[in-house]
Amino acid sequence: MTNKELADLLxxxxxxxxxxxxxxxxxxxxxxxxxxxxxxxSPTGFVHMGSLFASFxxxxxxxxxxxxxxxxxxxxxxxxxxxxxxxxxxxxLKNFNISIDEGMTSETxxxxxxxxxxxxMRKDIYQAYVKHLVEEGLAYPCFCSAEExxxxxxxxxKRKQRIGYYGRFAKCRRLSHEEIAEKVKNGExxxxxFKSPGSFDEKIRVxxxxxxxxxxxxxxxDDVIMKSDGLPTYHFAHVIDDHLMRTTHVIRGDEWLPSLPxxxxxxxxMGFEPPKYAHISPIMKEEDGKKRKLSKRKDPEAAVSxxxxxxxxxxxxxxxxxxxxxxxFEQWYDCNKDKTIDDxxxxxxxxxxxxxxxxxxxxxxxxxxxxxxxxxxxxxDRTLAWAEEYDTEFAELLKTYKDYSIKLFNIExxxxxxxxxxxxxxxxxxxxxxxxxxxxxxxxxxxxGMINNKEDINNILKLYIDxxxxxxxxxxxxxxxxxxxxxxxxxxxxxxEYKENPEAYKGHVGDISMVLRVAxxxxxxxxxxxxxxxxxxxxx
Ligand code: GLU
Numbered sequence: 001m002t003n004k005e006l007a008d009l010l011x012x013x014x015x016x017x018x019x020x021x022x023x024x025x026x027x028x029x030x031x032x033x034x035x036x037x038x039x040x041x042s043p044t045g046f047v048h049m050g051s052l053f054a055s056f057x058x059x060x061x062x063x064x065x066x067x068x069x070x071x072x073x074x075x076x077x078x079x080x081x082x083x084x085x086x087x088x089x090x091x092x093l094k095n096f097n098i099s100i101d102e103g104m105t106s107e108t109x110x111x112x113x114x115x116x117x118x119x120x121m122r123k124d125i126y127q128a129y130v131k132h133l134v135e136e137g138l139a140y141p142c143f144c145s146a147e148e149x150x151x152x153x154x155x156x157x158k159r160k161q162r163i164g165y166y167g168r169f170a171k172c173r174r175l176s177h178e179e180i181a182e183k184v185k186n187g188e189x190x191x192x193x194f195k196s197p198g199s200f201d202e203k204i205r206v207x208x209x210x211x212x213x214x215x216x217x218x219x220x221x222d223d224v225i226m227k228s229d230g231l232p233t234y235h236f237a238h239v240i241d242d243h244l245m246r247t248t249h250v251i252r253g254d255e256w257l258p259s260l261p262x263x264x265x266x267x268x269x270m271g272f273e274p275p276k277y278a279h280i281s282p283i284m285k286e287e288d289g290k291k292r293k294l295s296k297r298k299d300p301e302a303a304v305s306x307x308x309x310x311x312x313x314x315x316x317x318x319x320x321x322x323x324x325x326x327x328x329f330e331q332w333y334d335c336n337k338d339k340t341i342d343d344x345x346x347x348x349x350x351x352x353x354x355x356x357x358x359x360x361x362x363x364x365x366x367x368x369x370x371x372x373x374x375x376x377x378x379x380x381d382r383t384l385a386w387a388e389e390y391d392t393e394f395a396e397l398l399k400t401y402k403d404y405s406i407k408l409f410n411i412e413x414x415x416x417x418x419x420x421x422x423x424x425x426x427x428x429x430x431x432x433x434x435x436x437x438x439x440x441x442x443x444x445x446x447x448x449g450m451i452n453n454k455e456d457i458n459n460i461l462k463l464y465i466d467x468x469x470x471x472x473x474x475x476x477x478x479x480x481x482x483x484x485x486x487x488x489x490x491x492x493x494x495x496x497e498y499k500e501n502p503e504a505y506k507g508h509v510g511d512i513s514m515v516l517r518v519a520x521x522x523x524x525x526x527x528x529x530x531x532x533x534x535x536x537x538x539x540x
Contacts, residue, residue: 001177001178001181003134003135003136003137003177004135005177006134006177006180006181007131007132007134007135009180009181009184010131010134010141010180010184010190010192011127011130011131011134014124014127014128014130014131015124015128015131016128016131016132016135017128018128018129018132020128021125021128021129021244022244025113025114025244025245025246026246027246028068028246030066030067030068031065031066031067033065034062034065034066034067034068034248035061035062035064035065035067035248035249036062036067036068036070036245036246036247036248036249037058037061037062037067037068037069037070037247037248037249037250037251038058038069038070038071038072038103038242038245038247038250039051039054039055039058039059039069039070039071039072039093039100040071040072040073040074040238040241040252041073041074041089042073042074042075042077042080042081042085043073043074043075043080043081043082043085043086043089044080044081044082044085044088045082045084045085045086045087045088045089046082046088046303047088047089047092047093047304048296048302048303048304049283049294049301049302049303049304049358050253050282050283050294050302052092052096052098052304052321053280053283053321053324053325054251054252054253054280055093055098056096056098056318056321056322056325057251057280057325057346057351058251059098059099059100060322060325060341060346061249061251061278061346061348062101063342064345064346067248068101068102069099069100069101069102070100070101070102070103070112070114070117070245071089071090071093071100071102071103071104071117072103072104072117072118072119072241072245073086073089073103073104073117073118073119074119074234074237075118075119075120076119076120076227076231076232076233076234076237077234078120078229078231084107086104086106086107086118087106087107090104090105090106092304095304095308095314096304096314096317096318097314097318102114102115102117103115103117104117104118114244114245114246119231119232119237119241120231122237122240122241123230123231125240125244126226126231126232126236126237126240127226127230129236129240129270130192130225130226130232130236133192133194133225133269133270134192137195138194138195138269139192139193139194139195139225140172140173140175140180140192140193140195140222141172141180141183141184141190141191141192141193142165142171142172142190142191142192142193142222142224143172143175143183143188143189143190144165144171144172149165152165152169156169162200164221165193165221165222165223166196166200166220166221166222167220170193170222172193173193173195173222189228190228191224191226191227191228192224192225192226193222193223193224193225194222194223194225194236194266194269195222196219196220196221196222196223196262196265197265197269198218198219198220198261198265199218199220200217200218200220201217201218202217202218203215203216203217203218204216204217204218204261204264206260206261206264206277207276208257208260208277208278208279209249209276209277209278209348209349209351210278210279210280210281210348210351210353211254211257211279211353212353214257214260216260216261217261218261218265219261219262219265221262223235223236223262224236235259235262235263235266236266238250238263239263239266239267239270239272240270242275243267243270243272247275248275248276249275249276249277249278250275250276250277250278251277251278251280252277252278252279252280253279253280253282254279254280254281254282256279257279260277260279278348278351280351281352281353281354281355281356282294282355283324283355283356283357283358284355284356284357284358285299285357285358286357291357294358299358301358301360301363309390309426310424310425310426311382311383311386311390311424311425311426311427311428312363312364312367312423312424312425313367313370313371313374313382313424313425315370316363316366316367316369316370316371317363317367318341319333319341319366319370320362320363320366320367322341322344323356323362323366324356324358325346325351325356326344326346326347326350326351327350327351327352328347328350329344329350332344364423364424365423367423367424368420368421368422368423369420371420371422371423371424371425372413372418372419372420372421372422373418374413375413375414376406376407376409376410376413376414377406379409379413379422379428380398380402380405380406380409382425383398383409383425383428384398384399385425386425386426387425387429390426391426391429394429397436397438397439401436404435404535407535408432408435408527408535411527411528411531411532411535412527412528412531419527421527434520434521434522434523434526435521435532435535435536437540440522443522445522446518446519446522447518447522447523447524448514448515448518448524449511449514449518449524450507450511450514451507451511451512451514451515456515457515457519459489460485460489460512460515460516461515461516461519463485463488463489464485464516467485468481468482468484468485471533471534471537471538475530478530478533479530482509482512482513482516483509485512486508486509486511486512489506489512490505490506491505491506491507491508491509491511491512492504492505492507492508492509493508493509494508494509495508495509495510513529516529516533517529517532520532520533520536
């Protein structure tokens with residue numbers, strides 16, 4: 001019985017002419033350095049920070065080089081499938097403005113010439129290559145039951161041997177064609193394994209674009225390439241898909257690093273050129289002086305929905321991801337404040353091999369800085385969009401007092417050094433509520449400072465209102481009046497005068513304006529007091 005006859009016996013309905021696919025998915029016509037890469041999640045719906053980070057790097061690497069970034073759905077493990085899981089992933093990518101050039105655009109639709117981009121739709125392709133390998137004598141059926149495999153595993157564990165189907169443990173590798181034919185005729189179920197040509201005592205050296213040169217023992221395990229449901233394993237699908245989709249760079253989490261010898265071996269066995277690999281370390285978090293992986297369970301910021309809920313601008317999250325991705329980005333950005341991420345070139349060599357440390361304070365600082373440079377109308381629109389979803393009472397106020405709110409957001413904005421006070425849209429209300437009568441009720445706490453007894457406060461306010469208050473004053477006039485008021489009550493006109501001679505005064509003009517500020521807002525920290533008073537107007 002020839003290999004060809006064996007292949008026909010095992011996979012009678014499969015056409016093993018792989019030249020069809022090689023022709024259908026030709027080399028891409030792109031620049032020599034163009035990166036073709038993919039985001040290849042399982043359809044579990046939920047994109048967490050780790051995968052958002054990976055997809056961000058992948059799209060950046062592709063788009064910086066006029067390459068291609070595509071979305072492939074890896075659903076060969078049907079158990080992991082979640083209803084509308086693809087939609088969830090697509091929405092998460094959209095929310096972060098990570099655009100794909102090819103791949104899935106909904107649960108069932110896709111764009112691009114290299115599809116289908118969902119693995120379960122590629123069964124014919126995988127099986128053609130599986131059959132081809134059997135014909136070439138490079139793959140064989142394995143009839144071992146799950147129990148037998150488990151038994152072998154236990155024996156290996158007991159004897160402290162490597163776990164797996166290799167060497168003398170690879171029982172079915174030694175079956176003759178006739179023995180196989182017998183089993184098939186008896187209807188025994190089988191899977192297909194590839195015949196590893198490797199030896200564990202030999203070393204291979206691979207270059208990873210992030211981790212550098214790594215030496216591994218060669219793979220000698222006859223891994224499964226086709227499961228009993230006819231679908232491929234991750235490893236085999238990776239090799240076939242990334243070959244046929246003409247991926248140049250496989251950028252993925254470093255949990256796949258140990259599988260790399262196997263993948264490279266499979267590429268070679270198939271006669272394909274392996275892609276370049278870049279394995280990303282997980283994002284880390286420091287807790288009690290120790291580093292650990294950012295955890296979906298423990299860290300709210302590990303979920304991408306967190307950023308939406310907090311109202312952290314997507315642009316700021318991406319700036320932050322860029323600082324995590326490339327260690328030289330921050331410095332570049334400091335020197336190129338007028339530029340955007342798109343002007344910065346991603347560099348694999350500048351990715352930390354040990355994993356970036358997630359720093360929430362830094363993220364909020366970046367966000368604060370980003371928001372401070374937005375136009376007032378944009379702050380308004382985006383705060384409203386956030387509030388429509390998370391705080392409808394505030395949204396109503398923003399809509400009722402639209403112009404007023406925009407003017408409020410414009411205080412100390414749209415200038416060279418804008419005021420940096422809002423670190424995210426969800427925090428804005430807590431910083432400006434006092435400007436809305438509807439919210440200024442039942443105030444419990446007034447943050448009076450130096451001057452905090454009722455009598456002094458009342459005297460200052462009374463004198464101000466009776467003698468100095470005129471809503472039409474310009475800023476200089478207003479400020480001079482504050483100084484007059486200070487002087488009249490025995491406070492220094494200037495902070496400097498007070499500092500030089502503290503015995504001579506009750507305090508200084510700043511203490512007086514603080515009384516006004518707190519009386520109006522209850523807060524000791526606010527935007528420019530004169531501007532606030534102007535905006536409130538006489539009646540308010
Ligand atoms: N489906 C794999 C995962 O979700 C993809 C790994 C890869 O990018 O190759 O981990």
